[in-house]
Amino acid sequence: MRTALAVVAMLMHVWLGAPVRAAETASATRAEVSGDHLRTTFRLDLSAGVTAEIYTLANPYRVIVDLPDVAFHLPDGTGQETHGLVRTFRYGLFAERKARVVLDTTGPVRIERAAMTAKPDGKGIVFAFDMVTTDPASFGTGTGAGKAAEATAAPPPPPAEPPKADALRPDGKAVIMIDPGHGGIDGGAVSASGLLEKEVVLAAAAELERQLAATGRYDVHMTRTSDVFVSLDQRLKLSAAQGVDLFVSLHADSLSEQHGAQVVRGATIYTLSERASDEQARRMAEKENASDLIAGINVVDGEGDEEVKSILFDLMTRETANFSADFSNVLVRKLKSATSLAREPQRAAAFKVLKQSHAPSVLIELGYLSNPEDEKLLKSPEWRKKIAASITAAVDAYFAKRTAASPGP
Numbered sequence: 268m269r270t271a272l273a274v275v276a277m278l279m280h281v282w283l284g285a286p287v288r289a290a291e292t293a294s295a296t297r298a299e300v301s302g303d304h305l306r307t308t309f310r311l312d313l314s315a316g317v318t319a320e321i322y323t324l325a326n327p328y329r330v331i332v333d334l335p336d337v338a339f340h341l342p343d344g345t346g347q348e349t350h351g352l353v354r355t356f357r358y359g360l361f362a363e364r365k366a367r368v369v370l371d372t373t374g375p376v377r378i379e380r381a382a383m384t385a386k387p388d389g390k391g392i393v394f395a396f397d398m399v400t401t402d403p404a405s406f407g408t409g410t411g412a413g414k415a416a417e418a419t420a421a422p423p424p425p426p427a428e429p430p431k432a433d434a435l436r437p438d439g440k441a442v443i444m445i446d447p448g449h450g451g452i453d454g455g456a457v458s459a460s461g462l463l464e465k466e467v468v469l470a471a472a473a474e475l476e477r478q479l480a481a482t483g484r485y486d487v488h489m490t491r492t493s494d495v496f497v498s499l500d501q502r503l504k505l506s507a508a509q510g511v512d513l514f515v516s517l518h519a520d521s522l523s524e525q526h527g528a529q530v531v532r533g534a535t536i537y538t539l540s541e542r543a544s545d546e547q548a549r550r551m552a553e554k555e556n557a558s559d560l561i562a563g564i565n566v567v568d569g570e571g572d573e574e575v576k577s578i579l580f581d582l583m584t585r586e587t588a589n590f591s592a593d594f595s596n597v598l599v600r601k602l603k604s605a606t607s608l609a610r611e612p613q614r615a616a617a618f619k620v621l622k623q624s625h626a627p628s629v630l631i632e633l634g635y636l637s638n639p640e641d642e643k644l645l646k647s648p649e650w651r652k653k654i655a656a657s658i659t660a661a662v663d664a665y666f667a668k669r670t671a672a673s674p675g676p
């Protein structure tokens with residue numbers, strides 16, 4: 268893989284003379300896959316040359332292309348069709364000023380003929396490479412894992428003080444982390460009309476942040492405030508660094524036809540449990556936990572942070588789990604008046620983002636993008652206001668109860 272990378276970088280300099288300055292943003296206007304199941308070509312048209320890095324990952328087989336700050340202006344539906352060795356591909360911001368394309372391949376591939384060439388008319392650059400079939404043995408496993416880990420190793424903000432449950436903060440405010448799921452290259456679930464989970468949950472999170480902050484009672488943080496990918500590890504680290512008192516992850520689900528896409532609707536609240544409460548909850552956690560895979564992080568042999576790895580179930584105190592259950596109970600009561608709930612609105616499963624030893628945490632699936640009525644609600648600003656108000660009311664009730672229960676000074 269490294270040979271291919273060197274070729275890309277070298278050719279870029281040959282053709283463009285000088286590398287693009289850091290402040291400049293290239294835009295991608297066209298992406299295309301051509302060829303057959305023996306040799307497939309990926310082509311990306313760029314407004315300017317950039318340094319691209321290509322590598323492959325196994326489990327499942329993927330090709331990752333890392334680019335600097337590239338803005339994607341591609342037609343809707345780009346990357347959805349299977350062609351040759353490429354099942355589908357997706358693109359977007361992976362981190363701040365880092366873009367990424369992830370191609371899901373039908374099997375192990377080798378990269379060949381990677382190049383950035385100026386278009387004959389001088390208007391823009393064509394970045395292209397070939398994928399050819401190879402056998403699993405020569406593909407190896409975890410190719411490029413080190414690189415993938417490096418790309419995600421954004422340093423978390425240093426903890427101001429060691430997090431301590433129920434520590435009295437200088438301003439007496441409880442710290443709340445709102446966690447809009449997905450983002451950037453990881454779009455999450457998608458509705459029939461193309462509405463993306465990452466957009467819906469970010470809008471809902473922004474409204475919830477506004478309402479919580481407006482009470483003056485909480486110190487509110489978000490794991491992301493823009494359309495950028497944040498890994499599950501990073502979300503956990505952000506929560507740990509802030510020593511949060513409550514962690515609320517927002518998502519929206521989507522079901523396939525065979526699982527009742529048209530009829531199943533409503534909000535569901537998930538808490539952490541090693542054993543899923545039911546099959547649907549187990550599937551849900553599996554889907555949400557795949558976020559890192561979707562963004563091209565090698566989860567299987569990924570060099571995860573030891574600190575995060577050590578946050579295991581056995582470290583999670585019973586108290587934290589009880590507080591999570593308390594919040595889920597009050598939440599389901601408040602949400603009921605704002606929106607329709609799923610038939611079993613309280614479920615549990617092994618969501619990675621909820622594996623927090625210190626912070627009571629819940630994951631709210633706001634509704635189903637696969638259900639036409641829910642989709643209408645999910646994109647309505649009025650509904651967002653209503654749902655944020657009911658979550659805020661639940662937060663108020665939860666902390667009021669905790670304050671009342673704690674022994675006085």
Ligand SMILES: [Zn+2]
Nearest residue numbers: 448455518519
């Ligand atoms: Zn989600």
